[in-house]
Amino acid sequence: MSLIIRIHRTGGPEVLQLDDAVVGDPGPGQVKLRHTAVGLNFIDTYHRTGHYPVPLPSGLGLEAAAVVSAIGPGVEGLHVGQRVAYATGPLGAYAEERLIPAERLVPVPQGVTDRQAAAVLLKGLTAQYLVRRTHVVKAGETVVVHAAAGGVGLLLCQWLRHLGATVIGSVGTAEKAELARANGCQYPLVLDASNPGRFVQQVGEITQGAKASVVYDSVGKDTMLMSLDCLAPFGLLAMFGSSSGAPPPLDLGLLGPKGSLFVTRPTLMTYAAKRTDLLQGAAELFDLVARGVLKVHINQEYPLRAAAQAHRDLEGRRTTGSSVFLVG
Numbered sequence: 362m363s364l365i366i367r368i369h370r371t372g373g374p375e376v377l378q379l380d381d382a383v384v385g386d387p388g389p390g391q392v393k394l395r396h397t398a399v400g401l402n403f404i405d406t407y408h409r410t411g412h413y414p415v416p417l418p419s420g421l422g423l424e425a426a427a428v429v430s431a432i433g434p435g436v437e438g439l440h441v442g443q444r445v446a447y448a449t450g451p452l453g454a455y456a457e458e459r460l461i462p463a464e465r466l467v468p469v470p471q472g473v474t475d476r477q478a479a480a481v482l483l484k485g486l487t488a489q490y491l492v493r494r495t496h497v498v499k500a501g502e503t504v505v506v507h508a509a510a511g512g513v514g515l516l517l518c519q520w521l522r523h524l525g526a527t528v529i530g531s532v533g534t535a536e537k538a539e540l541a542r543a544n545g546c547q548y549p550l551v552l553d554a555s556n557p558g559r560f561v562q563q564v565g566e567i568t569q570g571a572k573a574s575v576v577y578d579s580v581g582k583d584t585m586l587m588s589l590d591c592l593a594p595f596g597l598l599a600m601f602g603s604s605s606g607a608p609p610p611l612d613l614g615l616l617g618p619k620g621s622l623f624v625t626r627p628t629l630m631t632y633a634a635k636r637t638d639l640l641q642g643a644a645e646l647f648d649l650v651a652r653g654v655l656k657v658h659i660n661q662e663y664p665l666r667a668a669a670q671a672h673r674d675l676e677g678r679r680t681t682g683s684s685v686f687l688v689g
């Protein structure tokens with residue numbers, strides 16, 4: 362028997378239930394994993410609440426680092442004992458053991474620990490596609506990052522600085538502002554959601570009226586309209602999350618007068634759907650981590666049984682950087 366966290370109904374953190382499971386042998390194309398560290402992501406809360414509906418009962422979690430413990434028929438290129446990680450599910454990472462399609466796995470290189478891999482793969486692959494594919498960020502650009510001290514946020518700030526961009530960030534507290542600043546965000550601004558005009562004004566002052574070429578917005582409801590006002594003509598709003606709630610429907614008519622703006626709603630699932638893209642993104646990410654260009658800030662650690670507390674902390678804006686569940 363091994364431990365698994367499941368939801369049998371949607372709701373608050375209290376619906377996260379500790380179950381015992383028997384994990385069988387891997388079928389064709391599958392491997393069996395013994396997890397060592399499991400990543401906590403904001404999307405886990407959307408699955409738990411039903412904001413993103415999933416068939417019930419369901420496991421939770423899309424990301425983990427693990428050791429391969431058995432290999433199913435037809436799987437090539439993996440061996441028992443190998444260190445691997447994944448970040449695109451299927452759901453069920455909150456568990457000591459699981460079966461998974463081999464095609465979802467990436468090898469973890471020597472210079473990256475299991476904890477780092479579980480803390481960085483999903484968030485770092487997201488940062489990778491946002492700065493290298495959704496928009497190819499160039500040195501000298503000015504970019505706005507919301508939730509700059511969060512999991513994806515700290516990685517985005519570091520990666521953008523590495524590319525030579527000027528980073529303006531929004532954060533919830535002065536302490537988070539200092540953390541963002543220490544990670545490449547030159548202008549961390551404490552955002553007052555009740556006064557979005559103030560943030561737009563600050564972006565205008567910092568850029569001497571030029572504004573930003575891209576806004577990476579994962580906050581959603583509280584920030585979307587304000588984000589449009591932070592953009593220079595032809596600028597791009599990459600609306601990649603909704604931590605404050607789903608944003609209102611967007612009136613396309615706003616985009617013309619604000620400067621012929623572009624808007625996209627990207628997801629990692631699309632950007633990592635092709636295995637070649639997944640492997641290339643992971644290789645680029647792990648290389649930057651192993652070389653110390655990207656620091657992985659694991660600022661919260663929990664046992665799996667404390668999953669409900671972990672969700673409360675994440676939704677309550679009490680976390681910074683990455684959070685992991687340690688297993689075994």
Ligand SMILES: NC(=O)c1ccc[n+]([C@@H]2O[C@H](COP(=O)([O-])OP(=O)(O)OC[C@H]3O[C@@H](n4cnc5c(N)ncnc54)[C@H](OP(=O)(O)O)[C@@H]3O)[C@@H](O)[C@H]2O)c1
Nearest residue numbers: 402403508511512513532533579602603604605628629678
């Ligand atoms: N589309 C994709 O491919 C993709 C992939 C990964 C993640 N995401 C999205 O990116 C976002 C960040 O994910 P993460 O796991 O790294 O989480 P996170 O940023 O560490 O946590 C969310 C942060 O959002 C900010 N926030 C602002 N208003 C909030 C509110 N009303 N309630 C809760 N948080 C609020 C908080 O920072 P402050 O207190 O500093 O404001 C909070 O710490 C999420 O929206 C997630 O869904 C999208």
